[in-house]
Amino acid sequence: MQFKTISMIGLGYIGLPTAAVFASRKIKVIGVDVNQKAVDTINRGEIHIVEPDLDMVVHAAVKEGYLRATTKPEPAEAFLIAVPTPFKGENHEPDLRYIESAAKAIAPVLAKGNLVILESTSPVGATEQMAEWLAEARPDLTFPQTHGEESDIRIAHCPERVLPGHVLRELVQNDRIIGGMTPKCSQLACTLYKTFVKGECVVTNSRTAEMCKLTENSFRDINIAFANELSVICEKLNINVWELIGLANRHPRVNILQPGPGVGGHCIAVDPWFIVNSAPLEAKLIRSAREVNDAKPAWVISKVKSAVERVLLAAKNSEREIVDVVFFGVSFKANIDDLRESPSVSIVRECEKIEGVRCYVVEPNISELPEDLSGSQLLSCNQVIRPDVAVVLVDHDEFMCDEFRKFVGGCNEIIDCRGVIARPETLSK
Structure with a gap:
């Protein structure tokens, strides 16, 4: 036909x-x-x-x-x-x-x-x-x-x-x-x-095709959860997780993914739950991975709160009441405008509620912020002044350059969720 x-x-x-x-x-x-x-x-x-x-x-x-x-x-x-x-x-x-x-x-x-x-x-x-x-x-x-x-x-x-x-x-x-x-x-x-x-067009039945897509994204979700859990552990043990993963990946049969502020998008953050919903007693590992990744934004928010407290404490004699926090990237992954299920959006939204914080967002792929981020101001890369707290949420190409690294590296408080600053160049692959 x-x-x-x-x-x-x-x-x-x-x-x-x-x-x-x-x-x-x-x-x-x-x-x-x-x-x-x-x-x-x-x-x-x-x-x-x-x-x-x-x-x-x-x-x-x-x-x-x-x-x-x-x-x-x-x-x-x-x-x-x-x-x-x-x-x-x-x-x-x-x-x-x-x-x-x-x-x-x-x-x-x-x-x-x-x-x-x-x-x-x-x-x-x-x-x-x-x-x-x-x-x-x-x-x-x-x-x-x-x-x-x-x-x-x-x-x-x-x-x-x-x-x-x-x-x-x-x-x-x-x-x-x-x-x-x-x-x-x-x-x-x-x-x-x-x-x-x-x-190749590979033929199967409709149920297997449905499960195949869910399986592919659950596999990735589990691997990301491992990296995200490592990042939390390394933070506690004072280890550079980016260096650690780079070293571990030199093993010929190891390929650990990179951690981030959570998992977003219309697939990986959603699809594993479809499997859990279909088989709640059996999908133990898939559920655990989802819970690890869903918990990562709260961990990032706690880091922002601690950074804000340190800034205010350091400036307590100057009667300072406002802390400028700039979030770099809010899309769910690099170099796109898609904000669906983005953990970065939820992080910024919650940080807007922190007393004494003034939030700014640098997202080069959008022209306006969504309505649920009405408490933040969108800036272009050229408008940004050095903030009190810099939070790197997405590794857009615009942020993966020496000029940006030097700019953010000069901030007193840096929360680098994508290893833009902390990832050793020799181990970035």
């Missing part, structure tokens, strides 16, 4: 690049998003997120007529759903309401022979649940859960596995996991992705 028109439901950090790549292959793409501002931006040939080279691809696709955005689904041959899957409440229970809304939105325009792919990272069983929602909305069509290979609609789960900042390259080059609800569903999904995927 040759796909002539596909629909991308959700035009965020995954949906828009995926839509753009399909459109660059001369396939008509109808992008759907509930955000009217994002829709208008895309239809002007512009982008509303930060991702290298994406602006050029989107501009060309829109100009050539292969990409168009709208707020209402339209008929297509394939529908790809890339919407958020957050938590419900404080118990880390998966919230599938966005997937449900997307399914119910596309249901009226489904036709026999269509393919529906869930790309959103989801708990095990979410694809089957989506199929049930579709079946309820369209009783005139048949679906894989009841008609198997003979179903009118083909359904699969094909999770993304890309790195922000390298999305366009990794969409094309990485292997793709194809989890169809039946072999024919998988076959049709493979045909679609092979339009642009140069890596």
Whole structure:
């Protein structure tokens, strides 16, 4: 089957690049998003997120007529759903309401022979649940859960596995996991992705595909938790954790990751909890890793409070009441604008509550701070004066230079969560 028109439901950090790549292959793409501002931006040939080279691809696709955005689904041959899957409440229970809304939105325009792919990272069983929602909305069509290979609609789960900042390259080059609800569903999904995927399309069932993505991110979360726990231990024992990890990694079979202020983003900070929710008694190590990483921001906040107290104590005879604290970076990782689940955001938000503290943020990838950081002021790299307390939360390229190291190194109080200052150059690899 040759796909002539596909629909991308959700035009965020995954949906828009995926839509753009399909459109660059001369396939008509109808992008759907509930955000009217994002829709208008895309239809002007512009982008509303930060991702290298994406602006050029989107501009060309829109100009050539292969990409168009709208707020209402339209008929297509394939529908790809890339919407958020957050938590419900404080118990880390998966919230599938966005997937449900997307399914119910596309249901009226489904036709026999269509393919529906869930790309959103989801708990095990979410694809089957989506199929049930579709079946309820369209009783005139048949679906894989009841008609198997003979179903009118083909359904699969094909999770993304890309790195922000390298999305366009990794969409094309990485292997793709194809989890169809039946072999024919998988076959049709493979045909679609092979339009642009140069890596291998590896076929499995939908449940294994769902678990695969969760497993990949849980593996990384556990490794980061080890590094974060090491950093706390080394602080107590007066050891430079960056030097320690650099030395340990010289062992031919050791590759410890770098610690940070916590773990953020829409995947690693979220996905392991989906496994824990599905198997709470069995997922002991995965839960422990999550708890270690979730606790790291509080540890950083305690370091900031101690630094502020030392500044005030040193200045007690000058009647000083305000301490300037500058936070360098608030995105969840380096060189992107994505603040989702960012531990740095939560750190700044809590530090705004410390009495006597005036907070500033230097984040070169955004033009304004989110509403929940209303107590801080956003500065450019050129506006910063040497603060009383410097807190390095993200290792953006702008901070990984000798000029920045000298600037921050001159501060009396430095909390270096990414080793920008403390990491020995000879061991940085």
